[in-house]
Amino acid sequence: MPVALTRRGFLGAAALALLFQPGPVLAANLRDVSPEAAYEALESDPSIVVLDIRTPSEFSRGHVEGAINIDYYADDFAERIADLDPKKTYVMYCQAGGRSHALMRAFSKTEFSNVMHIPAGFSGWRREGLPFVN
Numbered sequence: 001m002p003v004a005l006t007r008r009g010f011l012g013a014a015a016l017a018l019l020f021q022p023g024p025v026l027a028a029n030l031r032d033v034s035p036e037a038a039y040e041a042l043e044s045d046p047s048i049v050v051l052d053i054r055t056p057s058e059f060s061r062g063h064v065e066g067a068i069n070i071d072y073y074a075d076d077f078a079e080r081i082a083d084l085d086p087k088k089t090y091v092m093y094c095q096a097g098g099r100s101h102a103l104m105r106a107f108s109k110t111e112f113s114n115v116m117h118i119p120a121g122f123s124g125w126r127r128e129g130l131p132f133v134n
Helices: 007-020 035-044 056-060 077-082 098-107 121-127
Strands: 030-032 049-052 089-093 114-117
Touching (some): 035 089, 035 114, 035 121, 089 098, 089 121, 098 114
Parallel strands (some): 030 114, 049 089, 089 114
8 A cells, every 4th residue: 555755754865865865965956045036046047936835824815926826734744745756846935935945955965956045035025015916
């Protein structure tokens, strides 16, 4: 009988892998960027996928235009992340960086090849006066 992959299971497996493998947590292609750098990347490359891992309620109060909302706390979180194309380029954020930081650690043990993480989160995006939609 197949076992469902849950958010906790996905992140837990990645955390265990980190404990037993030496080296940096983030690969060179998984990097933290400022909100401004993320905005510039999005402006220069429309193929970049914006990944917002906040709750639907947070998302409804404002998000980066074109963002895909995958709720970090949802039961199907791991499945939805696993369904993403690991060869695409992503800009990822949560509200203030905590949830997205945990996901970056998990991404470091996957096939995702290019993820820009905004540690300041959507809060930092708004603080910088960058455009967003409601």
